[in-house]
Amino acid sequence: MTYDSARAAFADWGVDTEAAIKTLLSIPISVHCWQGDDVGGFERKTGASGGGIQATGNYPGRARNAAELRADLEFAYSLIPGMHRLNLHAFYLDTDETPDRDAIEYRHFATWVDWAKEQGLGLDFNPTFFAHAKADDNLTLSHPDAGIRAFWIEHGRRCREIAARMGAELGSPAVNNIWVPDGSKDIPVDRMAARRRLEASLDAMLAGDLPKTQIIDAVESKLFGIGVEAMTVGSHEFYMGYAIRRGTALCLDMGHFHPTESVADKLSAVALSVDHMLLHVSRPMRWDSDHVVLLNDDLLAMAQELVFADLLARTSIGLDFFDATISRTAAWVLGVRNMQKALLRALLLPQDRLKSAEAALDYTTRLVLTEEAKDLPFAAVWAEVCARANMPTGAALLSDLDAYQASVSGR
Numbered sequence: 001m002t003y004d005s006a007r008a009a010f011a012d013w014g015v016d017t018e019a020a021i022k023t024l025l026s027i028p029i030s031v032h033c034w035q036g037d038d039v040g041g042f043e044r045k046t047g048a049s050g051g052g053i054q055a056t057g058n059y060p061g062r063a064r065n066a067a068e069l070r071a072d073l074e075f076a077y078s079l080i081p082g083m084h085r086l087n088l089h090a091f092y093l094d095t096d097e098t099p100d101r102d103a104i105e106y107r108h109f110a111t112w113v114d115w116a117k118e119q120g121l122g123l124d125f126n127p128t129f130f131a132h133a134k135a136d137d138n139l140t141l142s143h144p145d146a147g148i149r150a151f152w153i154e155h156g157r158r159c160r161e162i163a164a165r166m167g168a169e170l171g172s173p174a175v176n177n178i179w180v181p182d183g184s185k186d187i188p189v190d191r192m193a194a195r196r197r198l199e200a201s202l203d204a205m206l207a208g209d210l211p212k213t214q215i216i217d218a219v220e221s222k223l224f225g226i227g228v229e230a231m232t233v234g235s236h237e238f239y240m241g242y243a244i245r246r247g248t249a250l251c252l253d254m255g256h257f258h259p260t261e262s263v264a265d266k267l268s269a270v271a272l273s274v275d276h277m278l279l280h281v282s283r284p285m286r287w288d289s290d291h292v293v294l295l296n297d298d299l300l301a302m303a304q305e306l307v308f309a310d311l312l313a314r315t316s317i318g319l320d321f322f323d324a325t326i327s328r329t330a331a332w333v334l335g336v337r338n339m340q341k342a343l344l345r346a347l348l349l350p351q352d353r354l355k356s357a358e359a360a361l362d363y364t365t366r367l368v369l370t371e372e373a374k375d376l377p378f379a380a381v382w383a384e385v386c387a388r389a390n391m392p393t394g395a396a397l398l399s400d401l402d403a404y405q406a407s408v409s410g411r
């Protein structure tokens, strides 16, 4: 179907495709750097990821340094319509120096900022509380040892300063997301003490106001991880309460809840108590497996909630998956484009008619419209978005992805 016919088909439903395209192109997606190198980071001395997160697979082409990662990202962005962000973890510093985590400084990330300026990207940031000897107990900010807690507090404090400087340099606040792996493999007897220590460490780390125009602090909960099956210190209830008490943003990772829970359903509930939300868009399979996101029901529901609940302006959309069994650049491109397709579909739905039917308790109309709308020509509008950006769709996308993959597979 041509775009003009699609536009007319949507107009019959009272939907303006041009308005939908304009909104879609205004939504930045924060692309996670860690898909490009299997969450390895570029410190010159780390071992395994630890913290219960691990990429599996050995596909050729992993980025081995910041320059390779930037080249891979540039390629990925070249196939993603719109202007986006990069989500950088602290252990992706770009320097010949070997500062420990409690000694990193802005200058160790300056090349990333220069590059982001050149590319017109925003930056987001994350302290890295894993892949380090002082995280080997799967305890960091909640560690019983005050010295270890102090080390991680200093790391987190420095990361906030770095993130704020990035935000200032780029004129767009950096979301600084805090995820710690802390937990217990077997049943603990003093959960309260661990949670009190985490709260106190977070308070120490987040002490001192930084301008909201430069940084948005966020906290990320998790249900469980490998090696911390019995208890995660930073559970959902812990961080939801913390975000409300301390006024931070709350990160909802789609892989960090029980598999039967709908993370989309949480958005409107959380939004009543928390000003800003961060999404880690992911695809858990049986557990927090971080598969590449598909255009599936979970993603469509998430996008629909963002649009219908009018939450786009106060939700940062980040991705969090890593698959080393396929081309890493293809994983990025596919994942981001799927998020965009889901948003576009939500923007193209007859929102007002659906909401009116629901408000009138006319569930028949709501169901019929919902189901019939599934036949609308969304693909033609997406193809138009890509054509205007000079980017391929369909099988032609694969040729571009394959060609780039071939150029890096000798790494």
Ligand SMILES: C[C@H](O)[C@H](O)[C@@H](O)C(=O)CO
Binding pocket: 034, 039, 053, 089, 126, 179, 220, 222, 253, 280, 288, 320
């Ligand atoms: C690398 C990320 O910080 C990490 O994936 C975290 O966000 C997470 O989701 C851990 O399970």
Ligand SMILES: [Mn+2]
Binding pocket: 179, 220, 253, 280, 320
């Ligand atoms: Mn996450």
